[in-house]
Amino acid sequence: MRTRWPWSRPMPRRKACGASPAPRRPTFTDTLHLDMGTVEPSLAGPRRPQDRVPLARTAAAFAEALPSLAPNAGTGRTVAVEGADYSLSDGSVVIAAITSCTNTSNPSVMMAAGLVAQKAVARGLTRKPWVKTSLAPGSLVVADYLQKAGLQDALDALGFQIAGFGCTTCIGNAGPLDEPIAKAIDGNGLVVGAVLSGNRNFEGRISPHVRANYLASPPLVVAYALAGTLTLDLTTQPLGQDRNGQDVYLKDIWPTAAEVAAAIDSGITPAMYRERYANVFDGPAAWQAIEVAEGETYAWDAESTYVQHPPYFKGMTATPVPVTDIKGARPLAILGDSVTTDHISPAGSIKVDSPAGQYLISRGVAKADFNSYGARRGNHEVMMRGTFANIRIRNAMAPGTEGGVTMHQPSGAVMPIYDAAMAYQREGVPLVVIGGAEYGTGSSRDWAAKGTNLLGVKAVIAVSFERIHRSNLVGMGVLPLQFAPGVDRVSLGLDGTETFDIVGLDSLTPRQTLTVTVHRQDGSTTSFETVCRIDTLDEMDYVRNGGILQTVLRQITR
CATH class of the missing domain: 3.30.499.10 (Aconitase, domain 3)
Incomplete structure (x- = not known):
């Protein structure tokens, strides 16, 4: 099979008197060969x-x-x-x-x-x-x-x-x-x-x-x-x-x-x-029979286990709070390569003994009515409890385990990631997540960034980021920091007992190199460089405002 790209015709050259030739449009004249004999069911x-x-x-x-x-x-x-x-x-x-x-x-x-x-x-x-x-x-x-x-x-x-x-x-x-x-x-x-x-x-x-x-x-x-x-x-x-x-x-x-x-x-x-599509927006009789509240604004129902008022604007001021350095951050999770957004924010079933399952039970929801994380994405209380709760996720801080657990420091207690995050919030301790290559690959799930933010994670330090998840992290005010080539959790010998300082945030610019200092349990320190993957000036505005939601709200209320 042979084909020629439709735009492969060379552009004519034009030259003004005494001038250099005008730039040529790139041409694509290679022939594409496709051997149909190599196509096979997969x-x-x-x-x-x-x-x-x-x-x-x-x-x-x-x-x-x-x-x-x-x-x-x-x-x-x-x-x-x-x-x-x-x-x-x-x-x-x-x-x-x-x-x-x-x-x-x-x-x-x-x-x-x-x-x-x-x-x-x-x-x-x-x-x-x-x-x-x-x-x-x-x-x-x-x-x-x-x-x-x-x-x-x-x-x-x-x-x-x-x-x-x-x-x-x-x-x-x-x-x-x-x-x-x-x-x-x-x-x-x-x-x-x-x-x-x-x-x-x-x-x-x-x-x-x-x-x-x-x-x-x-x-x-x-x-x-x-x-x-x-x-x-x-x-x-x-x-x-x-x-x-x-x-x-x-x-x-x-x-x-x-x-x-x-x-x-x-x-x-x-x-x-x-x-079939003539009345597609009408919906079946059961849909039409749902009672809908009137009014221009939504009336939040405190008893709902599906939709709750999210806390993104809680305590928000008219002007942004200055971005400051991150000091004494604890790792919430140390993860390997190819951690997907499904690992970070699962969409499937909710386990009874998980923090999300226990929350639903406490609200009178029977196990048969749990539904799924995907169906309850309008309730941040469920979704933040489900963040990093995938049953297959493996955290190096709790070796030999699966399913969203970590080791709280300095107590050494093994517990669900949500419980540890809430403990750190009570203690006033900021958090980081350490990742490998292709961090955030998979579905472009906004809750993978939202949940990370709500757990109190200030930065994710990874070998590389999937492009959409990187931008989602920035949009939620979480710093994506990329290890320098050849550096990762293994080369640094990270085990989760460390604390991290990230400085220079008061004068942050796109793609800035930031130094991260690691304080080890034995009192020693080491430092490594990262590239801050805030890639554009618009993204800088998001971070300065605490996220894209806060940025938009401040813009429309000026």
Whole structure:
């Protein structure tokens, strides 16, 4: 395949008398070569969307990743499920979900999923009984055209009934696993998998019971529901046997491009979209029946556990308080590489024994009604308790632990990060967070910066920052400081018992070099340089005002 960029025509040269040639517009004349023979079906996982895995290597790649996913993984364990006639093993797929607003808007892959299901049902294949399946398109039109094309019945037969329309498994709303299955997983430390057609698969996001999460196309989601395991090579091994005992391979039920096109032609019409979206803003009867308070300003309900008055403007003065040096800061967390915004501010389920769970219980909310962090993002009391509370986050200050704990200093007590942060606030101690490379990668989640601010963190010192999270930190008045090349938490020997001084903030300028002094427990000190990643003059205004919200409010009240 060859192509030439449309802007590759050279610009004409112009030269005035006695003048140098006018600058030429850059040209792009290279030919792009794409070998279609190198394109192959792929998944992404087990922990990041960018970690592409060819379908043919998925089983091998899972085996390679297994030791890093759990302390005792990789021993070939098989565990019987109480009250069931089957067992689970490392690699068992327990969630297969066709989900997300993004790829369910593509009729080609949705029709392909329906055709895979139809062909599988015709051969007598069924999903494995331990696989929780669901179908949650982003639009009601998908339900219409799958039904019109005659494919929804086959999807239903394999357990892919429509569960709703909108964000589900992709953002942690997979719902609970059957209790015997969850007990077998958690009681034995099994590393089980989820295969979903979503956009995100960060640690702890999809389900608290699942450590290996893979993103796949909708038809591959159906295939893994049939296989029931990540340890099977779907390109060479059978998915199961038909009614005659004959092996059925993925290639046997995979639709052709002509079959997909025929399904689209027979199932989709423009009228479907016009009809569904004609009254899209009206909402269903239940939505219309909600009582809405009148008035120009919102009346905050102190009893609400979903929406609370945030404290960002509490004590705010007409003029900004001068930015001052940070002295005697304690580390709240010392983290490794690729800490995502899901690690910092989880979107999924809320554990009962977490600070957020205990808060909800104290407000009379039953466990069944906890919902998720994502659903309660209007309540800062929940969200700040959930900051750094991801069940998979690992803090070097509390080695051997997962799930958002730290060691309070100088007491040495191990406690939830939220509890430690509140203790430091009572003591008047500022906080820092130490991070590795790619700090804040993942979703552009504003609460990852908001929660950090509300916990009392004044600066995040990391090897590198994801660009959106860096700007979000600045927008919340938190200083992003970047280690000099070759310097990090390991080279400095940080263990969490230190205190940090960051000086020179009274004359701060964009990209300024700042010296950080570390005071160790034995009385010794060391210093290292950082680049302050306040990159623009506008961002300097945000920091001087305490954040972008305060900046905007002061601007409109002048």
